[in-house]
Amino acid sequence: MKREKYVIIGGDAAGMTAAGQIRKLQPKSQIVVYERSPHTSYSACGMPYLIGGLVENDTKLIVRTPEEFMAKKNIEAFVFHEVLSVDIKARTLEVLNIQTGKLFTESFDSLLFATGAEPIRPPIEGIDGEGVFSLSVLQDGLRLQRFIEENNPQKAVIVGGGYIGLEMAEAFCRRGMNVSLVDRSFQVMNTFDIDMADHIADAIQHVGTSLYLGETLKAIEYNNNRIKAAITDQRNIPADIVILGLGVRPHSKLAKEAGLPLGVNDSILVNQMMETEIEDIWAAGDCAQTWHLVTNKPFWVALGSVANKTGRIAGINMAGGKEHFPGVVGTAVSKHCDLEVARTGLSEKELEDLDFHYETVTIKSKVQAGYYPGAGDIHVKMIAEVPGGRVLGAQIVGAHGAAKRIDVVATAISAQMTVRQLIDLDLGYAPPFSLPWDPIQIAARQLL
Template identity: 35%
Template sequence: MQKKYVIIGGVAGGATTAARLRRIDENAEIIMLEKGEHISYANCGLPYYIGGVIKDRDNLLVQTPESFGGRFNIDVRIFSEVTDIDADSQAITIRDHKTGKEYTENYDKLVLSPGAQPVKPPIQGIDSKNIFTLRNVDDTDRIKAFVDDEKPKSAVVVGAGFIGLEMAENLHQRGINVTVVEAAPQVMNMMDPEMAAILHQHFKEQEVGLYLQDAVKAFRPNGDGLSLMLSSGEILNADFVVLSIGVKPDSHLAQKAGLELGNRGGIVVDEFLQTSKENIYAVGDAIEFPHPLTGESSLAFLAGPANKQGRILADNLVYGHKRKYQGSIGTAIAKVFEMTAATTGLSDKALAQAGVPHQSTIVNGGSHAGYYPGSTNMVLKITFNPEDGKLLGGQVVGYDGVDKRVDMLAAIIKANGDIYDLQEIEHAYAPPFSSAKDPVNQAGYNAENIIKGLFRPLSPYKFHEWNHSDSCLLDVRTPDEHSLNAIEGSINIEVDKLREHLDEIPRDKNLYIFCGVGLRGYVATRILKQHGFEKVYNLSGGLKVYQTAIAEQNNPLKFNSSKDAVPVKEDGVMESIPYISTKMLEVDACGLQCPGPVLKLKEEIAKIGPGDEMQIKASDPGFYNDVASWCNVTGHTLVGRSKKGAEITAVIRKKNEEAKNALSKMPEGIQTIDKGDNKTIIVFSDDLDRALASFVIANGAASMGKKVTMFFTFWGLNVIKKQNKPRTKKGVMDKMFGLMMPGHAGKLPLSNMNMGGIGRTMMKQRMKSKNVDALEVMIDNANRSEVQMIACQMSMDVMGVQGEELIDGVKIGGVANYLEEAEASNLNLFI
């Protein structure tokens, strides 16, 4: 007997069910109803079409209604919305949006594939123009048209899940200044915080703003753009906003029909994908199903599970209830700018919430053999049951090979495997593709060592809670590494000399062992355990993961909502571009893990002469900061550094013993005196270029944690005048001085080629085109960085300047104030 199947909704779940039904039942009547225009499109590719990575819109349309209906002999009806389901009479009511008419259709079997809908909370102004959501092709067309036609320069993405981060990346790809706002403490909330922290630091490298633990309270019009009022009190301006706060199951029709809904709002289905009503089934984002690892109700907003469900359901509809759906473990991956982040199974925090016993370990590994060029670093974390070793979850963040590793982990979890299966998993190996002992294998070995009690791991956050009274930090790296970035209070005994210094290590305290990536720490714990030390812990992932996890996670950049938007950087520091000379030693340290790049640097710089330069390339993420610290400690000059993808390039000039004072080659007009500890700058000139130099140095020193004092005297007072000064009562001479001097920082002349102000204008335009902050911005940054600015009282009296004319934050003082600060300084500049 001919069966009549009616499918509500297309895309992954509905379209797959329909196609499979036809392939196994040529005689069935199949009707597909879609309230929109498109029945099968690549929704995961939508952000990449907006970003211009996917050029042709038609490539997003997997099947058109005509092609799908023609090939599979399916009655496809678009613009047809089902408004009611009568489960008892097995009939549905349909509204044709083209004609406005309603009609009914009977069914033998009904399949619901309504998908999910974006969460749109009741925030003031959320319906303002220039606020978009992204869920389907129509949404994509609207955003793409706005970006193409209006050519916006700034955008805020609200929400930092997969879609939010993909949108941020693709808008950034279009040259738009992007800020991401996320109410949670991290991006990608399905990951653990120390893994998400790697992505947070990557935001800084990409100059993308990031505001975590901050929610939008209101949207307000701001010219052609918007202002976002955040719960922290911050105000962000943007030309447009993309909401990616999350999605929820579109289950209103099922609820209206009396179908059972779960506690997460999804349509409850059994293992055969049947709902609580006979002859009604459901697939896709809208269904709620027990999680394979915890048994708790879960949702899976992923195309992969929806496609698999469609095939299983079609077989069950034709052949009877024979194929069981096992559920989804949530395997997902996203490209986040130049990095890749992936997850499968459950994180530590999800398992803790579910009350499932678990343990975890972190591995730093290479995408392939380190000795083969191009190897990049990845961080891999697995979570497992400490009793039987069952694998419960995995997370991977890196540049290359992340997809391969997360798929390996997912295969083991889906097969109900354990950490011993990880050790034995067989992978294709050749130096360009992997290592003989893959990071996934290594994670399995680490887990076994933990289960057997060979070492106890310590998370970065537990490690950070150490205190002197009951704990001792033992750094087992080399003395050179320790000198670069020592943790205050730690003692340094390198692992190879540990046995010679056992009597120097306290036995009555917790020993927190750490190294660069965790391997030498493990070796040290084994030595100490076998020499009678009991309370020994190894920092999981080493300093590389720890320092990323405890660093500032936000990146509070601000952008203007205008066509001329430029970033307002909180610290005012611009990174230098490596200078490449013709005579240079080139060193390749790519593929080497910490401390390899620094040791290579130390070894190779001995081969060049004083004043010569070397260029070194490395792929270890920590090298970007390590090379700066190393140069600072050793006295060599870091000419510049850059980062492209995973590759870091640095240029170092070897120190010249005859020129120990690196400041001896200061530009004309700048003198130095070497005296004490902090940094002081006397600003005597009101030339724009000299004022810029003074604030670049001040902000740079402040960003390094130095106390900076700027003393403005005589003409330098003009630098710190308000642009909109209040009216003040002045004598004739004071007024004359005021007329002859620049009114504020925006009016300062150049020391050379001012040309009646033309040169100043050209300089400002040049700075703007090179994304160099304006002087006014640098002054504001100095204020936020707590740079102390002192105006000389005597100079103010002579020049006829009153305190009300100076910008906020300036302290008025005398020479004694300056001398007090100068006594505590080792750098004193006169500009």
């Protein structure tokens, strides 16, 4: 069935990727995108590196502006436009022009929810005051950058030891700030097992960051409207600026209010074609549910890579195609100063709650030949199913060159390979890049 008018709610990775695919397959159809922030198609993942000075300016993070989408793709992308409600029966949206205050109704034949994720902000005293930031859209990063330039804060407190916390701690260290990191868990990076997370914690402290684990933020104290301290259940930490890295959740409220069923973690329920249970309505990106290839269960993850892939699938199918998104294995990478971290598949603590029998091994090796100048350490933890040896997961912590090795394991997991098959892979070797036995294969040999 040919659809004449496509409307997309959300103008970042999933939404604009979908729009591009629709345009390829439906060159004459009308495509309208509504984005409530000031920007379309940008790299939110690049914000910590903009703040840390590694990225020259914010324009480097913008892939394509609304004007470029119109000129090159004939896609109408409207920023500062928030969709307030969706009437499924009438096939209409109520849209607010944030700049003018004008309300209007938009019709659609086919609709995509690409509303992304929203940062978690618990009801804590002082959390909405000046100098407290969450990072979600590019505008958040620009506000943070402006605050730093105007106020020159010297003491930063980061709440949350996940990916954003790790990356923002590095950004502030690069700026020469006094950095404290607080997490209510007794480890950083909760997607890692604690034995691997301990290596990350050591690296954080090695660069001078104060680490407070097992502590919960209770309030933010002010003096003359300027932050004075972050107050945990155990101490007061002096602060000029506070970053909340407490995780994100699907921005699915609009879809729920429209009557769409929700799935895991309140993400929008979709099938592998990114279709919701309502005909001609789709969802993709951080707001949508996906599938975990190891557990064979519904899964939700907020990652730019997944958003782009699911947006592509949604766009193709909205335009009449028949593509399927198979799912994910939970691959993620990050870094803190000189330390790289990566994980894929399932961790040991995740497996403890599932009906798997497994074995684990952890090895220490070098990212390059030991005699090559600057060869750094790498720690690899690998998990395999017993019996059979199917690879279930891996975690990597190490020097430059460590993290992207996780892609080999992610491929092995996706292909349901065993550790024996992983050992036999013909991986590249030269002293500047690896050892004759790559650390991934050393771990596989230990497991075998």
